[in-house]
Amino acid sequence: LRAKRVGESVGLWDAGIAGVRPEEIALNAQLRAAIGRDELVLYYQPVQSARTGGIVGAEALLRWRHPSRGLLPPGEFLPIAERSPLIADLTRWVLDEALRQCAAWDAGGLHLPVSVNLSPRMLVIDDLPRVVSDSIAAHRLAPDVLTLEITESALVTQPARAATMLGQLRSHGVALSLDDFGTGYSSMEILKTLPFDEVKIDRGFVTDVRGSLPDAAIVRSVLDLGHRLGLRVVGEGIEDERTLTMMVDFGCDLLQGEAISPPLPAERVRELLRTRAAKAGKVVPGGDVRC
Numbered sequence: 001l002r003a004k005r006v007g008e009s010v011g012l013w014d015a016g017i018a019g020v021r022p023e024e025i026a027l028n029a030q031l032r033a034a035i036g037r038d039e040l041v042l043y044y045q046p047v048q049s050a051r052t053g054g055i056v057g058a059e060a061l062l063r064w065r066h067p068s069r070g071l072l073p074p075g076e077f078l079p080i081a082e083r084s085p086l087i088a089d090l091t092r093w094v095l096d097e098a099l100r101q102c103a104a105w106d107a108g109g110l111h112l113p114v115s116v117n118l119s120p121r122m123l124v125i126d127d128l129p130r131v132v133s134d135s136i137a138a139h140r141l142a143p144d145v146l147t148l149e150i151t152e153s154a155l156v157t158q159p160a161r162a163a164t165m166l167g168q169l170r171s172h173g174v175a176l177s178l179d180d181f182g183t184g185y186s187s188m189e190i191l192k193t194l195p196f197d198e199v200k201i202d203r204g205f206v207t208d209v210r211g212s213l214p215d216a217a218i219v220r221s222v223l224d225l226g227h228r229l230g231l232r233v234v235g236e237g238i239e240d241e242r243t244l245t246m247m248v249d250f251g252c253d254l255l256q257g258e259a260i261s262p263p264l265p266a267e268r269v270r271e272l273l274r275t276r277a278a279k280a281g282k283v284v285p286g287g288d289v290r291c
């Protein structure tokens, strides 16, 4: 049970239900019920353009308003969901909710593209491209409002299958982002062969970039590599102003982290954009996006 096997059918529990701990089965059942009970919520972390200083997107991050345990971050429940068929339902919910929010913002004059994280296991679900394009169409959005974030680990277990899937998603017009870059394996091969639009430097390298020469060297090399491959590069985990300035100086295209904004409930994203637009003296209906 310990080792996640990406290639298996998501219709079955890993290692069979017999090997799963009772607490895990209980939490999984609670989580299943939570989907239908409005206990799940997406927070959105704004992404800033280095060139314009404007907010140009937001990453959807899942939270569970647990009835007794409070607001749970994804690390507390996603790993368990990922070992069961529930991950497919969760992914559908997250996609649909993020696109619903994106369409609602759009209707209010705020054009804010969203990024959604994909569980590695979703890459082996054959109808994923259809699920994605159906959800985009249902909300009457253009496919380019959506970026799907995928980690390297998703791509090493079944590279051929993942490549086919990513190609299909890409041909539907959604953008693809390689998340947590630098923490997995075969990074270069993945960047060389798969149709990514964006690479996100893992926050493990970004957070200490000011104080650590090795981290700075890695960050600058990934920026150079990404740019030479024609990709946009995102730095995540930017926690203070000086790190933000350094990442901009290094040529990072997109910036994400507490220094810009923590993940926020959807209403607060709109407020943040209004405040920033007001400070910049701009009168834009939704905020300061697309500058």
Ligand code: C2E
Pocket (backbone or CB within 6 Å): 045, 060, 061, 062, 073, 074, 075, 078, 094, 117, 118, 119, 120, 149, 179, 180, 203, 236, 237, 238, 239, 256, 257, 258, 259, 262, 263
């Ligand atoms: P990620 O995709 O790399 O997301 C970035 C994580 O870094 C988020 O944690 C975010 O809150 C955190 N973060 C943002 N700025 C800072 C900062 O300045 N400093 C530090 N220390 N951390 C920062 P979160 O929300 O707990 O999410 C953790 C991971 O869970 C995500 O990592 C992603 O892999 C996964 N995840 C989140 N939502 C979803 C989802 O809807 N579906 C799937 N499959 N995975 C998700």
Ligand code: MG
Pocket (backbone or CB within 6 Å): 059, 117, 149, 179
């Ligand atoms: Mg991500």
Ligand code: MG
Pocket (backbone or CB within 6 Å): 179, 180, 200, 202, 203, 236
């Ligand atoms: Mg990441």
Ligand code: MG
Pocket (backbone or CB within 6 Å): 180
């Ligand atoms: Mg991560």
